[in-house]
Amino acid sequence: xxxxxxxxxxxxxxxxxxxxxxxxxxxxxPAEIFALLGPNGAGxxxxxxxxxxxxxxxxxxxxxxxxxIVSGYRHTRELIGLVPQELTTDAFETVWATVSFSxxxxxxxxxxxxxxxxxxxxxxxxxxxxxxxxxxxxMKRRVMIAKALSHEPSILFLDEPTAGVDVELRKxxxxxxxxxxxxxxxxxxxxxxxxxxxxxxxxxxxxxxxQLILVEDKTALMNQLGKKQLILDLKEPLTxxxxxxxDFNLHIKNNGLQLIYSYDTTEEHTGISxxxxxxxxxxxxxxxxxxxxxxxxxxxxxxxxxxx
Numbered sequence: 001x002x003x004x005x006x007x008x009x010x011x012x013x014x015x016x017x018x019x020x021x022x023x024x025x026x027x028x029x030p031a032e033i034f035a036l037l038g039p040n041g042a043g044x045x046x047x048x049x050x051x052x053x054x055x056x057x058x059x060x061x062x063x064x065x066x067x068x069i070v071s072g073y074r075h076t077r078e079l080i081g082l083v084p085q086e087l088t089t090d091a092f093e094t095v096w097a098t099v100s101f102s103x104x105x106x107x108x109x110x111x112x113x114x115x116x117x118x119x120x121x122x123x124x125x126x127x128x129x130x131x132x133x134x135x136x137x138x139m140k141r142r143v144m145i146a147k148a149l150s151h152e153p154s155i156l157f158l159d160e161p162t163a164g165v166d167v168e169l170r171k172x173x174x175x176x177x178x179x180x181x182x183x184x185x186x187x188x189x190x191x192x193x194x195x196x197x198x199x200x201x202x203x204x205x206x207x208x209x210x211q212l213i214l215v216e217d218k219t220a221l222m223n224q225l226g227k228k229q230l231i232l233d234l235k236e237p238l239t240x241x242x243x244x245x246x247d248f249n250l251h252i253k254n255n256g257l258q259l260i261y262s263y264d265t266t267e268e269h270t271g272i273s274x275x276x277x278x279x280x281x282x283x284x285x286x287x288x289x290x291x292x293x294x295x296x297x298x299x300x301x302x303x304x305x306x307x308x
Contacts, residue, residue, distance in 0.1 A: 001029070001030060002066070003027040003028055003029055003030070004028055004029065004030040004064065004065055004154070004155060004186050005026075005027070005028035005051065005062070005063070005064050005155070005186070005188075006026075006027050006028075006061075006062070006063040007024050007025060007026040007027070007051070007060070007061075007062050007063075008025055008060055008061045008062075008063075009023055009024075009025060009059065009060040009061070010023070010024040010025075010047075010050065010057045010059070010060030010061070010062060011023060011024075011057065011058045011059045011060055012043075012046055012050060012055065012057055012058050012210075013058045019210055020043050020046040020210050021043050021046055021047060021050065021057070021210045022209070022210040022211045023060075023211070024047060024060070024210075024211075024212055025212070026205065026212060026215060028186060028188060029186070029202075029203075030184070030186055031181055031184045031185065031186055032181070032186060032187070032202045032203060033177060033178075033181050033187040033189070033200055033201050033202045033203075034186075034187070034188045034189070034201065034202065034203050034204075034205065035189055035190075035191060035196070035197035035200075035201035035203070035204050035205070035218075036048075036188065036189070036190045036205045036207060037190075037191065037194070037197055037204060037205065037206050037207070038190075038206060038207040038208055039208065042207045042208050042209065042210070043207050043209070043210040043211075044159070044190040044207060045085065045159055045190065046210075047207065048082070048157050048159055048188065048190065050062065051064070051069065051080075051157070051188075052077070052080055052082050052157060053069055053073055053076070053077055054082075064076040064079060064080070064155070065079055065154075078106060078151070078153075079153055079154050079155050080153055080155045080156075080157065081148035081149055081150075081151065081153035081155070081156045081157065082148055082156075082157045082159070083141075083144045083145050083147075083148045083156070083157065083158045083159060083161050084144070084159050085159045085160045087137070087140045087141065087144065089132045089140065089143060089144070089147075090132060091131065091132050091133040092131055092132070092133065093131065093132055094128065094129050094130060094131055094132075095119065095124055095127050095128050095129070095130055095132065095135070095143055095146075096115065096119075096128040096129065098132060098143060098147060099115055099118065099119065099143065099146045099147055099150050100112075100115055100150070102147040102148075102150040102151070103115065103150035103151050105151075106150075106151035108150075108151050108152070114152070115150065118146050118149050118150065119146060121176060121179075122142045122143075122145060122146050122176065123142065123172065124139065124142055124143065124146060127139060138169045141161065141162070141169075142169070142173075145158070145161065145173070145176075149180075153185070154184065154185055154186065155185070155186045155188070156180060156185055156186070156187050156188070157188050157189070158177070158187065158188070158189035158190070159189075159190050160190055160191060160192065161173060161189060161191070162191070162193060162196060170193075170196070174196070174199055174200050177189070177200055178200060189201075197218070198218070201218050202217070202218060203215065203216065203217050203218060204216055204217075204218050204221055228262070228263055228291060229260055229261065229262050229263075229291065230260070230261040230263065230272060230275075230289065230290075230291055231258060231259075231260055231261075231289070231290050231291065232258065232259040232260075232261070232279075232286040232288075232289050233257065233258055233286055233287050233288035233289070234256070234257050234258065234259060234284065234285070234286050234287070235285045235286060235287050236284075236285070237255060237256030237257050238252055238256045238257075238259060238284065239252075239256055240252070242278075242282050242284075244278060244281075244282065245275070245278050245279075245282070248261060248271065248275055248278075249261060249262045249263065250275075259279075259284075259286070261275055
């Protein structure tokens with residue numbers, strides 16, 4: 001199946017000489033959730049804005065559903081819904097009027113049943129007659145999503161969609177995103193919440209200083225770069241690794257009271273049994289044992305540091 005979005009050699013250089021995007025190449029699959037991670041100023045919003053046609057690329061090509069976004073802009077923009085970071089709405093309009101107006105901007109016929117369904121899916125139905133100025137920040141964020149969905153796009157961009165939203169509302173949005181993906185909508189989101197990408201993304205992209213430094217399937221990324229550790233709390237402090245255990249990947253921590261063994265979960269033999277046998281033979285006793293695995297946040301921080 002061809003990609004729904006194909007980005008080839010895209011650069012963005014501003015008049016000041018600042019290069020916001022540096023030779024971006026990326027394919028987005030239909031009906032996937034793609035999370036774009038990166039520090040502030042990395043180029044996340046610039047990339048999204050370029051794909052949506054809000055910012056013109058300096059060079060390169062972007063194809064959406066087989067059409068160039070410049071020559072085929074009518075077709076491509078009709079397919080795209082965008083939820084920007086900024087909350088920009090008419091304060092005096094009602095929720096119903098705001099969402100309905102957004103649908104009309106794309107030339108779509110009035111469809112009250114669809115607007116009702118969208119508002120209910122975002123827990124906004126009881127707020128439909130409220131003016132925007134009367135809503136909380138979290139509710140306004142939901143209205144922005146409803147506006148983006150009003151013309152029934154097949155591609156949805158979410159730029160920091162849960163910024164300023166409480167945990168309960170955030171989880172509700174995760175569920176909505178999953179449902180949209182199940183309905184065939186392609187989701188591209190940027191987020192500062194690493195657990196958000198870990199929870200709902202199919203693939204992860206990491207961008208830094210305008211460059212994509214990694215694009216990987218989430219599960220494969222966790223398997224390749226995530227470290228699993230066996231942590232042994234010792235009864236007596238250890239000053240050095242015994243010679244007969246030099247071949248194990250061991251580290252002493254916590255003033256000698258912890259022994260850390262790092263291993264690869266994909267290997268057929270982890271070496272844990274052999275390690276425990278060696279510890280017993282060396283009369284090294286432990287009072288507790290536990291395991292720990294690197295989170296996506298650990299991997300992200302490591303990637304950004306390594307690329308500096």
